[in-house]
Amino acid sequence: MVSFLCWRELLRGQEARSPAIVIPSYWSTDTDSVCSQMGQGLWRVARNQQLQHQGYSGQGYLTREHGRRFATNSISNTSHRKQAQGGIDIYHLLKTRKSKEQEGFINLEMLPPELSFTILSYLNATDLCLASCVWQDLANDELLWQGLCKSTWGHCSIYNKNPPLGFSFRRLYMQLDEGSLTFNANPEEGVNYFMSKGILDDSPREIAKFIFCTRTLNWKKLRLYLDERRDVLDDLVTLHNFRNQFLPNALREFFRHIHAPEERGEYLETLITKFSHRFCACNPDLMRELGLSPDAVYVLCYSLILLSIDLTSPHVKNKMSKREFIRNTRRAAQNISEDFVGHLYDNIYLIGHVAA
Template sequence: MGQLLWRVARNQQLQQEFAEQGYLVREHGRRSTCQADAMHPRRPAPVGIDLYQLLKARKAKEEQSFIDLERLPPELSITILSYLNATDLCLASCVWQDLGNDEYLWQGLCKSTWGHCSIYNRWSPPGFSYRRLYMQLDEGSLTFNANPHEGMDYLVSRGILMDHPKEMAKFIFYTRTLHWKMLRIYLDDRRDVLDELVTLHNFSDQFLPNALREFFRHIHAPEERGEYLETLITKFSHRFCICNPTLVRELHLSPDAVYVLCYSLILLSIDLSSPHVKNKMSKREFIRNTRRAAHNISEDFVGHLYDNIYLVGHVAA
């Protein structure tokens, strides 16, 4: 950033010196001074902050720190601030008091990190501070990643979240600060929250493997087979059929058939991606094995499923 500012300042210095000297290059390398300023008036100086003058003044005063952001153009200050994370902004607030007390800044940080909280939709009481809310949300997320139930209790006890499965599901769906292992533990215990979380997904007009990837991107699949994985696939199958009634009617799909296809896709993903499997499953074998369990599914549709896994990759990675 410093080199970029100095390059801009140097270009402005050369242009200023060239304009002040008023030299005009003629043929044969001869130079003459322009005396007719009235006939050729110089363009007015641009309105705004001269970066060269700032750098020159800083150098003259032998300042070692960076230029105060308040003296820079707003767009440049915003660019600098965009490289700072939340911790850096908190530290910067000790220096830039206006920034640290800017409620619009803290409101944007809250809503960009935690997309949904019940408190966003309530009337703000007197003395409400988004900066304080950010600290509480950050503390709640850290607590959740250590103990998910205590983390949710922390947010509910401070009025940030309503003690309702739908509100908790929205908080989880629009938040990216929760660790997937702790999230899996919480959803395995709170099936009511899991049900609400599944309904937030919209799989309309999505190819089955792509919809399954999106589902496992928000709700991570367990590393081992078991009752929890079966529950996830069952809930996904019902939701996929609800979102795609036309496809269900045309291909004669049902939640049970989608369940079988999802399990086949997961097994195929493991077979094709695992380095321990030497003899990979062929497309013909996948079609034959899948249609044994789902008789009404067309061979072309199952073949497209195989092609997607082969080209795109694992559905639960």
């Protein structure tokens, strides 16, 4: 009877917690059947509670766990695909790099000679010397070094002579480079070096041609040399062709080859005088049409130089106007037309200094 009461209290407690539990109405028959039925009922209650608990929490856990695993698998698959894709890219890169390393540089000796020489002709002297370590026969070809010599030093007396025995344009390039460096340090010694090597003849005309076709000479040293060698300067001026050129543009070209001195003096007057005569000699029809003479061109050149300084100098605040330039220029040269002088002003105003 004690056990029956205990079972009864237990079932009531379970009923209070779970409304789904139903206590059978035949539990009060005899003790053995009641105990047997209550045992089965208790087992069912416990089992139902366990299933309900698993259905509530376990199912949610399984659902969350399943979602987490699905998300993890998705991320893992995505990461795996990215890694696989990146691995493929790296593989191709490594494969391409390996193939390039195996192939190495293009062998110019396997190409047609015309194509190989065209490729090497884009190299300077330093790079061509380095290329000769790999392609000795191609990089040491005389045609390549002849092109380098003539592209840097356009005129040399030795170009028009029969080359002596054992002559090499590569050696000539080294001598020309050495002579240019010597000239930039001491012009007289540089010219003597060229003559001692047979590169230049001892002639003002040949020296003037060499200077006119060379761009590696220091313009300050060249100005000092031409100031001392007026015979070379005369021949150098005659090498310019100013035909059909506008006066300011012709003056710019002249001072691009023969640099003007920094200060006004006898050398500047000499340069302008020689330019004026050469410009008139190159444009006789224009001089007759405009009524200009070498003296008038001389005046115009000085006016252009002064106007260039006035318009480009930051120290001059009140710039000369076009009307002032026309008035001042026509006072010095009355035969010059007003329109022509106005065009001169426009050229300096738009393009800039004539002796910069």
